[in-house]
Amino acid sequence: MAGNNILDFEKPLLELKDKIEELQSFMDEKGIDLSEEINRLKTRAKNLQREIYANLEPKQILQIARHPERPTTMDYVDYIFDEFLELHGDRRFGDDKALIGGIGTIDNMPFTLLGHQKGKSTKENLERNFGMAHPEGYRKALRLMKQAEKFNRPVIALINTPGAYPGVGAEERGQAEAIAVNLMEMSDLKVPIIVVVTGEGGSGGALGIGLGDKIMMLEYSYYSVSSPEACAAILWKDANKAPEAARALNLTSADLLRLGIIDEIIKEPAGGAHKDPQQAALLLKQAILKTAKQLKQLSVEELLERRYHKFRKMGIYTVTSKTKNLNNVQSNS
Structure with missing residues (x-):
């Protein structure tokens, strides 16, 4: 994810992904098995992304x-x-x-x-x-x-x-x-x-x-x-x-x-x-x-x-009594 183009509401997700990358680098460097923790964070990130994008405000969709x-x-x-x-x-x-x-x-x-x-x-x-x-x-x-x-x-x-x-x-x-x-x-x-x-x-x-x-x-x-x-x-x-x-x-x-x-x-x-x-x-x-x-x-x-x-058929309209009366006048004239 390019840092300059991260949207405000995506920042919690970015923090999780950065943490995953940090743990992955540490595991590769030290040879310590952190796969369970990494998988747990990946699942959490996936769920968080789903939750964020299921509840977007119109301004965020923009x-x-x-x-x-x-x-x-x-x-x-x-x-x-x-x-x-x-x-x-x-x-x-x-x-x-x-x-x-x-x-x-x-x-x-x-x-x-x-x-x-x-x-x-x-x-x-x-x-x-x-x-x-x-x-x-x-x-x-x-x-x-x-x-x-x-x-x-x-x-x-x-x-x-x-x-x-x-x-x-x-x-x-x-x-x-x-x-x-x-x-x-x-x-x-x-x-x-x-x-x-x-x-x-x-x-x-x-x-x-x-x-x-x-x-x-x-x-x-x-x-x-x-x-x-x-x-x-x-x-x-x-x-x-x-x-x-x-x-x-x-x-x-x-x-x-x-x-x-x-x-x-x-x-x-x-x-x-x-x-x-x-x-x-x-x-x-x-x-x-x-x-x-x-x-x-x-x-x-x-x-x-x-x-x-x-x-x-696009659009919704209502007919008021005033409109009905006007239509009647026009049809009778």
């Missing part, structure tokens, strides 16, 4: 979702795809490195892949704009989705972004319009769309590639209309209230499955995807292939009808 060592879209491509060709540019302005796309095969099944791309270092994050796409990124995604439709390839969208880039240049080039057009086009795309939130699912930046036939989340990811920090700043004028906002936003995978916003939670390795990226990728691959095979059984008409009803 920490895992934002972990600097969490696998990126390209990491998953390397693990999952048999072959992959990245495609560039929106044919209007330029190539956005914060949102990548391309074509490839998984177990000989062709797919078009879209995904937000963060960096692993400060330099890479600056190059990738911390995974915050510009309008040309969303227009590139749309170009590739229309290409997928032409060649009858299912689309995979991997979401991991704090949000769409809010800079002046992005707004001047039509950030909101690009996202809105994507939502409209994805609602009627005639091939299966599989969406997975792999880390951060922030606001319109996530929605720009987030309308799909099946929406899944990795266990320790989040999906929200706003970051907790932004929400706290807007509601309370105090970003320090972010933990309170995180609870109120219902942004965890468990919350969103209960509310019917997502369809499935993909389990992560113990301690999160960054602890075992290869195993995390295997679990993601299994979920994608299972879903793709199910969706490919549907006709285009069935696919679009199901997609329409999926989003129509």
Whole structure:
């Protein structure tokens, strides 16, 4: 465990692991059998990890979702795809490195892949704009989705972004319009769309590639209309209230499955995807292939009808007596 990237709530676990390593070194050096004590501590560490991760607060899940060592879209491509060709540019302005796309095969099944791309270092994050796409990124995604439709390839969208880039240049080039057009086009795309939130699912930046036939989340990811920090700043004028906002936003995978916003939670390795990226990728691959095979059984008409009803039934509302009276007035006029 890299000391610089240990999360606060993991520190008791780190102390146990350090103790195990200390005893192991002492046993090797002195030739004294401490295996019983070491095994006891390993069992205790395993139980402690299970207990910690079974009772995480939303703010702690956010920490895992934002972990600097969490696998990126390209990491998953390397693990999952048999072959992959990245495609560039929106044919209007330029190539956005914060949102990548391309074509490839998984177990000989062709797919078009879209995904937000963060960096692993400060330099890479600056190059990738911390995974915050510009309008040309969303227009590139749309170009590739229309290409997928032409060649009858299912689309995979991997979401991991704090949000769409809010800079002046992005707004001047039509950030909101690009996202809105994507939502409209994805609602009627005639091939299966599989969406997975792999880390951060922030606001319109996530929605720009987030309308799909099946929406899944990795266990320790989040999906929200706003970051907790932004929400706290807007509601309370105090970003320090972010933990309170995180609870109120219902942004965890468990919350969103209960509310019917997502369809499935993909389990992560113990301690999160960054602890075992290869195993995390295997679990993601299994979920994608299972879903793709199910969706490919549907006709285009069935696919679009199901997609329409999926989003129509989201949300809960109540009809008040005032609303009923207003409806009656409108129907009688």
